[in-house]
Every structure is written in structure tokens, then in C-alpha cells.
Amino acid sequence: MAIIPTDLLDRIRALERQVRELMFSANATPALNSIADGEVVIGEHGRLRVRTAGDQDLLYLGRVAPDRDEETSQQGLVVRRDDGSLALTVWTGAPDPQAVQPVRILDRRGNVVLADDTVRGGLARPYLPFALPAPVDPARWESTGATAWTTLRRGPGLVQHPRLHCEIAVAGAPGEVRLLVDGVQLGPVGGPGAGLVLTERVGVEYGATVTFEIQARVTTAGTTIRCYPLTLYGLESYGPAAPPQPVRHALPTDPARHFSPSGV
Numbered sequence: 001m002a003i004i005p006t007d008l009l010d011r012i013r014a015l016e017r018q019v020r021e022l023m024f025s026a027n028a029t030p031a032l033n034s035i036a037d038g039e040v041v042i043g044e045h046g047r048l049r050v051r052t053a054g055d056q057d058l059l060y061l062g063r064v065a066p067d068r069d070e071e072t073s074q075q076g077l078v079v080r081r082d083d084g085s086l087a088l089t090v091w092t093g094a095p096d097p098q099a100v101q102p103v104r105i106l107d108r109r110g111n112v113v114l115a116d117d118t119v120r121g122g123l124a125r126p127y128l129p130f131a132l133p134a135p136v137d138p139a140r141w142e143s144t145g146a147t148a149w150t151t152l153r154r155g156p157g158l159v160q161h162p163r164l165h166c167e168i169a170v171a172g173a174p175g176e177v178r179l180l181v182d183g184v185q186l187g188p189v190g191g192p193g194a195g196l197v198l199t200e201r202v203g204v205e206y207g208a209t210v211t212f213e214i215q216a217r218v219t220t221a222g223t224t225i226r227c228y229p230l231t232l233y234g235l236e237s238y239g240p241a242a243p244p245q246p247v248r249h250a251l252p253t254d255p256a257r258h259f260s261p262s263g264v
Helices: 006-028
Strands: 047-049 058-064 074-080 086-090 103-106 112-118 123-125 140-144 150-158 161-170 174-181 196-201 208-216 225-235
Touching: 047 123, 112 140, 140 208, 150 225, 161 208, 174 196, 174 225, 208 225
Parallel strands: none
Antiparallel strands: 047 058, 058 074, 074 086, 086 103, 103 112, 112 123, 140 225, 150 208, 161 196, 161 225, 174 208
């Protein structure tokens, strides 16, 4: 039987011990699938790519195609639904070093439903209407001579903001004008001269359909008060008093008072 040197046996035992230590260390180290502190940096031409179990792309963050030019890559964001349709992009398809990246939200059919304007800033989509100009002559406004609250305009509205901004022009004899939402007065009353201007919390759930009413009354019988709605739109909880996000205008209660296509 061959004689094995003692130092070789010692070396084998040392290697076995090191292997056991390595195995223990590997089993004891937690999986590197979370970050409790610090940050992950993806630089240069790198990107984060997320895919579904079906090998469909969900997210690109970092380098996206096309490049700005041969020397400059485009950095952006592309988010898809799990069916593969685009949902959100911060990206431009123009291979131009100076091209501005629009922010777009798309529906499942690829229609852009929300986007910013890349030329002057602000909103590109959706298109929002302005409030229609009101007749200059108060004689053409809605009017009443009743001393009791009288509804002059009524119409539906789909609530999509927590607050509402309203402006109603008022002229004529002393009296009051108010806005009702589902039969409940919203904010203060207004009168001739200053009119009615209010910004109040609507107090209903998002997506609720409500009924707007504009009511007026005179202080003294035999006189007339006139009013005309100038604007009615929704607002965020806090912020500017009048961003351009209109709610549908109320219509006259009497269908015979609707404007005809001929303007008569």
C-alpha cells in the first residue's frame, strides 16, 4: 500500500473544511432581491427591463430606441400592459438630438388620451372646451320676478374633481342667485354687480352624476333679477382657483329657450 504523506492529508482536511464553510456561508446569506437602503444606479447606455412570465416586455427604463444620434442614446420610459399594448411613454420616435420627449398615456387601442405639449408646454390632449361667451345685453339673460327661489337653469354633470368653481353674472333689481347640486345649495349666494363666484367642495364620490340648478329670487315683488352662467368646472383639492377643466354647462329649464342653430 502506498504511503500518503501526512502533509497531503492535512491539506485535504483543510480543503474539506473550506468547502463546508463556503456552503454554510452560501446558505446563510439572504437572497439579493431587496434593497433596504441606498440606491441602484444604471448608467451609461444601461436600462432596466421587466418581462412577464410569457416573455412579454412590461417596462423599459433607461436606454430606449431610437438613439438621439450615433453618439447619443435616448433615455426614457416605456410601460406596457400585460397584453403588450402601450400604456405610458416618455419617449420620442424622432432620431433628433434636440427632440423633446412628450409624456403620453394611451388606451388599449393605441389612442393618446393624455399628453403634454412639447412646443409651448401645457396640455396637448385631451381637447377641452372653453366656456362660451355670454350675451352682453342683460335683457337676454335668464330672469325672474318671483320672490321665492325659482330655477332658471338645470342640467346634469359628471363629477371628476373634488371641488367646483362657478361664476354667474347677475344684474337687475336687488335679489339673490345661488347654485344647487342635487337640490343642496353650494357655497354662498350672489347678487347684482358682484354676481356669484364660488369655489367649493362638491361632496360626492368620483364619477357620480349630479344635477346642477341655478336659482334666483328678487327681494321686492314687481321687480326683475337677471343672471347668466359664465363658467362651471372642476378643480383639484388644492391649487389654482381656475385651471381649465370645465364641467358641462347647465341648460335652461324651458326647452323653448334653447338657442336654435339659426340663432333665433
